[in-house]
Amino acid sequence: MSTVVNENRDGISGAEQRVTELIRGVIVRGEYAPNQRLIEADLSATFSASRAAVRTALLRLANEGLVERLPNRGSRVRAVSLEEAIEILEVRIGVECLCAAKAAERITDTQQNEFAQLREEMITAVSEGDLVEYSRLNQLLDLRVREISEHATAAAVIERLHAQSVRHQFKLSGRPRRAKVSVLEHAAIIDAIVARDPDAARNAVETHLKSVIAALRSLD
Known part of the structure; x- marks a missing residue:
């Protein structure tokens, strides 16, 4: 057998x-x-x-x-320098903007409700100082945007690049001040996708990742 x-x-x-x-x-x-x-x-x-x-x-x-x-x-x-992590984020901007725009075009009514709930949970987690839960919800949002975009090539590129730079980003996730900034950036991404506005989704993702880059530079 x-x-x-x-x-x-x-x-x-x-x-x-x-x-x-x-x-x-x-x-x-x-x-x-x-x-x-x-x-x-x-x-x-x-x-x-x-x-x-x-x-x-x-x-x-x-x-x-x-x-x-x-x-x-x-x-x-593998040791990934801060400068390499920043370069990776710069590459991610283009690909993640694409996924967000695609997600805005393809999101369903049910998924809109899911994203609205996720937005509320992220804001609550930060307001209560639960940064572990906020980090989990952040990862969930990233995953759902990739899934809804239905762009397999872009999703694969993002997953690979994210793994290489995420250790540096993890340092930021434990900082309450940074979380208060990033949660508003994530809320803007969600709002644009839920509104089915691809251009606004692109702009929101670009704003967020450039903000991450600036925050990482401040760690150096």
């Missing part, structure tokens, strides 16, 4: 997907420092995963630009 292994659309198993997301998470949150060695045996024990699953995860994260594979020396967390 054959064994059935659940795989996602990328052809990897659920276990491999799980450990990929776990390792990605600790890198993005800064729990693993830039240039830190990633030992397969240690990761296997930490995340209760097989060595094969960890190896696949590291290969995927290397493709995303989060991990650096060293010939005959294993892997380490």
Whole structure:
């Protein structure tokens, strides 16, 4: 009797997907420092995963630009400089503006209601100082804009670029003052998409990402 292994659309198993997301998470949150060695045996024990699953995860994260594979020396967390992160954000402006404009053209009535609720939840999270919840809602908004845009190529580019710059952006997410600024920028993006106004959506996304760039420069 054959064994059935659940795989996602990328052809990897659920276990491999799980450990990929776990390792990605600790890198993005800064729990693993830039240039830190990633030992397969240690990761296997930490995340209760097989060595094969960890190896696949590291290969995927290397493709995303989060991990650096060293010939005959294993892997380490890839160091992304602040200047590189800013360059990535500059590239993201064009692609994310495209997705927002497409989302504004394609959003349904039901999705409009979903976005209105999301807007309210984001504002509430910031007003209550719940920055962890605000960060989660922010990620959800980014995901839903990509999904509604139905632009697979742009979405894939954004996902890859976002992974490489998000560690620096994560530093900003824990700053209450920054959250009070960014939540208004996100509200403007939502308002433009809900209004089905592609030009306003483009402008709102560009304003937000340029604001992120300015905030990152202030960290240097």
